Amino acid sequence: MPAFRQVGEKQLPQEVVFMSWSPKRDLIALANRAGEVLLHRLANFQRVWSLPPNENTGKEVTALAWRPDGKILAFGLADTKRIILCDVEKPESLHSFSVELSITYMHWMEVTEESSVLTSFYNAEDESNLLLPKLPALPKNYSTTAKIFSEEKSDEIMKLLGDVRLNALVLGGSSGFIEIYAYGMFKIATVNGVAGSCRGLCLSSDLKSLSVITELQISPDSEAEITYFQLDTSLLSSYLPEVTRMARKFTHISTLLQYIKLSLTCMCEAWEEILMQMDSRLTKFVQEKNTTTSVQDEFMQLLLWGKASLELQALLMNQLTVKGLKKLGQSIESSYSSIQKLVISHLQSGSEALLYHLSELKGMALWKQKYESLGLDASGIDEAITAVGSFILKANELLQVIDSSMKNFKAFFRWLYVAMLRMSEDHVLPELNKMTQKDITFVADFLTEHFNEAPELYNRKGKYFNVERVGQYLKDEDDDLVSPPNTEGNQWFNFLKDSTHLKESPLLFPYYPEKSLHFVKRQMEGVIDQCLQKPADVIGKSVRQAVCMSLYKVSQSEDSTPELFKLPFLWNDKASNLHYVLFTMLENSISKIHILRRHTDTSRSVSNGILAVEFGNFLNNSINESSDSRCYSCLDAHFYDDETVTVVLKESVQQEGKERVLAQLPLSSVYTDEDQDRKFIWDSVERLDERSSEIPTRTVFLENQWRVLENMKAQYVSVNGIRKVSCVLSSNLRHIRVFEMDVEDDGEVEEEEEEETTQIAAGESDEPNQPADGQDNVCDASAEELPDETEEHGTSLDP
Numbered sequence: 001m002p003a004f005r006q007v008g009e010k011q012l013p014q015e016v017v018f019m020s021w022s023p024k025r026d027l028i029a030l031a032n033r034a035g036e037v038l039l040h041r042l043a044n045f046q047r048v049w050s051l052p053p054n055e056n057t058g059k060e061v062t063a064l065a066w067r068p069d070g071k072i073l074a075f076g077l078a079d080t081k082r083i084i085l086c087d088v089e090k091p092e093s094l095h096s097f098s099v100e101l102s103i104t105y106m107h108w109m110e111v112t113e114e115s116s117v118l119t120s121f122y123n124a125e126d127e128s129n130l131l132l133p134k135l136p137a138l139p140k141n142y143s144t145t146a147k148i149f150s151e152e153k154s155d156e157i158m159k160l161l162g163d164v165r166l167n168a169l170v171l172g173g174s175s176g177f178i179e180i181y182a183y184g185m186f187k188i189a190t191v192n193g194v195a196g197s198c199r200g201l202c203l204s205s206d207l208k209s210l211s212v213i214t215e216l217q218i219s220p221d222s223e224a225e226i227t228y229f230q231l232d233t234s235l236l237s238s239y240l241p242e243v244t245r246m247a248r249k250f251t252h253i254s255t256l257l258q259y260i261k262l263s264l265t266c267m268c269e270a271w272e273e274i275l276m277q278m279d280s281r282l283t284k285f286v287q288e289k290n291t292t293t294s295v296q297d298e299f300m301q302l303l304l305w306g307k308a309s310l311e312l313q314a315l316l317m318n319q320l321t322v323k324g325l326k327k328l329g330q331s332i333e334s335s336y337s338s339i340q341k342l343v344i345s346h347l348q349s350g351s352e353a354l355l356y357h358l359s360e361l362k363g364m365a366l367w368k369q370k371y372e373s374l375g376l377d378a379s380g381i382d383e384a385i386t387a388v389g390s391f392i393l394k395a396n397e398l399l400q401v402i403d404s405s406m407k408n409f410k411a412f413f414r415w416l417y418v419a420m421l422r423m424s425e426d427h428v429l430p431e432l433n434k435m436t437q438k439d440i441t442f443v444a445d446f447l448t449e450h451f452n453e454a455p456e457l458y459n460r461k462g463k464y465f466n467v468e469r470v471g472q473y474l475k476d477e478d479d480d481l482v483s484p485p486n487t488e489g490n491q492w493f494n495f496l497k498d499s500t501h502l503k504e505s506p507l508l509f510p511y512y513p514e515k516s517l518h519f520v521k522r523q524m525e526g527v528i529d530q531c532l533q534k535p536a537d538v539i540g541k542s543v544r545q546a547v548c549m550s551l552y553k554v555s556q557s558e559d560s561t562p563e564l565f566k567l568p569f570l571w572n573d574k575a576s577n578l579h580y581v582l583f584t585m586l587e588n589s590i591s592k593i594h595i596l597r598r599h600t601d602t603s604r605s606v607s608n609g610i611l612a613v614e615f616g617n618f619l620n621n622s623i624n625e626s627s628d629s630r631c632y633s634c635l636d637a638h639f640y641d642d643e644t645v646t647v648v649l650k651e652s653v654q655q656e657g658k659e660r661v662l663a664q665l666p667l668s669s670v671y672t673d674e675d676q677d678r679k680f681i682w683d684s685v686e687r688l689d690e691r692s693s694e695i696p697t698r699t700v701f702l703e704n705q706w707r708v709l710e711n712m713k714a715q716y717v718s719v720n721g722i723r724k725v726s727c728v729l730s731s732n733l734r735h736i737r738v739f740e741m742d743v744e745d746d747g748e749v750e751e752e753e754e755e756e757t758t759q760i761a762a763g764e765s766d767e768p769n770q771p772a773d774g775q776d777n778v779c780d781a782s783a784e785e786l787p788d789e790t791e792e793h794g795t796s797l798d799p
Contacts, residue, residue, distance in 0.1 A: 021720035024070030076103030172198025182247030375538025389509030641721030
């Protein structure tokens with residue numbers, strides 16, 4: 001029986017540009033040339049969901065990474081320069097953010113370092129859950145509401161935050177762009193000093209060093225050069241407990257900012273254009289009327305004498321109409337009530353939670369012994385707290401405007417409705433006909449304040465009136481409010497004006513009466529971003545270059561190969577604290593695999609820093625004994641686990657069959673005791689490929705851990721040692737085969753297959769959130785062999 005068991009095969013309609021196994025489940029994520037992100041299950045390569053490209057997110061996927069717990073999938077888009085965090089359960093964006101340059105590689109790692117301080121922090125309950133009320137879910141009836149905040153039964157925010165244990169998403173892009181995001185959400189480091197476009201990244205699990213592979217092309221005609229950098233990130237390692245606490249706070253703040261933004265978006269949707277109808281009708285009335293009487297006087301005459309001019313009567317009865325007035329009144333009441341509820345329950349609760357977390361962050365910043373080295377600045381956080389306070393004041397002002405507007409409109413529409421019924425000689429109900437002197441005074445004040453013609457307003461907004469006062473607060477523009485609140489006679493304002501000391505007190509939040517809620521919100525976001533940017537700059541500047549090795553040049557002929565599949569490949573051995581780099585170099589027409597290893601502690605050296613591996617003859621049926629034993633070129637290589645490398649091999653050009661082989665290479669067969677004295681002395685001046693003949697080479701003869709890939713021009717492989725699976729992709733990027741790598745003896749396999757057949761017949765649920773145990777989802781290995789790549793266009797992607 002072959003060493004590995006085939007459990008699925010598929011011909012895909014689109015070329016795959018990236019594939020990555022989930023670290024915790026039998027799921028593999030694919031990105032194709034059309035910009036689509038797909039999630040497939042191991043069993044028969046069944047599709048779970050697909051996320052099609054769209055204008056908002058982007059269409060050109062350039063990188064893919066799983067969060068270490070397997071619950072979130074991140075992908076980068078080149079055309080929009082955005083990073084999207086997607087829920088594994090359903091194809092929905094939970095969070096997204098923009099970056100300065102397009103991303104070419106991303107790596108998501110989890111910190112495994114342990115300490116008593118960290119353990120107590122991991123185990124302690126988040127105090128904010130005890131002290132702050134739970135954020136209300138946003139209404140589902142608004143189109144722009146993200147699903148993350150609109151589901152009552154599941155705590156989506158905590159799913160996005162993930163486990164308390166620190167994990168970091170490392171992004172690499174063109175022009176040496178490298179950034180580190182704590183919990184995949186908030187930037188904690190901006191790394192400089194690396195040249196070239198990033199081809200690989202690996203942050204060690206102890207946070208001591210960051211390995212980077214770059215491709216640098218000096219001119220369009222020259223060959224690109226592949227270089228390995230090892231960067232010292234010991235500041236992150238030394239202050240790990242502090243970095244974890246700070247990053248957790250940053251992530252809470254980032255989530256709350258998104259919640260406030262979506263709450264405001266819902267408020268904008270609740271405000272309807274119909275509310276502007278009164279302003280537009282009155283403006284049209286001014287433009288068309290022939291009399292010199294003002295609009296205000298026209299309505300005042302109707303109020304006092306019960307008679308309207310013929311022009312006003314035509315406006316009310318022909319354009320506004322009784323039915324239209326009732327509809328307008330209902331729209332205003334419904335819209336204002338919805339906005340009022342959103343402000344009270346969502347905007348205010350989100351702002352108060354934001355104030356709490358910023359205040360805690362300020363307390364951390366004042367502990368200078370712990371946090372000053374990380375760039376946490378108390379004065380900057382003070383400014384952020386002040387900006388949040390100003391936003392809360394503006395939200396309260398909006399509530400007051402809504403409250404007064406609802407009262408004014410209710411009284412005005414009730415009076416106007418009765419007046420219009422009389423004009424049409426309809427019956428007026430007795431309860432509507434009663435109007436006290438107080439009611440008349442109220443309507444008269446409303447007309448005096450709101451029905452004044454304003455020619456300067458017409459120049460600004462194209463209308464003479466601003467009867468509707470709420471919409472101006474929800475406009476996302478820098479202009480001042482058309483009708484700011486009237487503060488004349490306000491005792492508090494007069495008291496502040498007269499008190500020179502109180503006016504400058506840091507205890508009072510600044511107030512912007514002329515600005516909209518959107519403007520104050522954008523100002524708040526800018527201040528908070530600036531305040532939280534400083535640690536990223538300080539930590540980034542502390543990163544220094546420890547090693548720089550020029551590896552080899554890339555020929556122009558390789559340009560057709562997708563960037564995401566090209567070696568080198570980086571790996572972090574958590575147990576031994578080692579960085580490994582896998583890459584291939586051509587020697588005598590044979591593409592050898594080279595393994596470079598470095599200690600994560602940049603001050604320590606490692607024996608056998610670099611070795612070359614060539615594969616001896618193990619396909620006796622296709623190669624005669626007299627042929628050269630070095631007969632395989634390595635096409636692709638990935639670490640299966642800390643002790644094994646999975647490789648795709650091709651028979652050398654001289655052979656006729658040129659079979660492709662999937663094989664497991666144990667590192668124990670590469671690093672043997674006899675190699676301890678075979679050291680390669682690195683000269684940093686020369687490129688590695690210029691001295692390839694001097695590199696110690698191990699010839700490996702594989703025994704049983706290999707399988708010939710029949711009827712498939714295999715080229716690339718993606719593996720998951722935890723789930724013990726691999727996925728092989730053909731050179732045309734459309735033909736995929738999935739294998740189980742660790743197969744038990746035949747008896748156990750047969751029993752498992754019988755169980756699976758029974759389960760499938762019973763119609764078991766196939767949801768992705770079920771625990772994916774090693775063999776639970778595996779289909780029968782004896783799936784039909786699909787035709788080779790020539791027939792792939794007719795095959796559907798659907799499982």
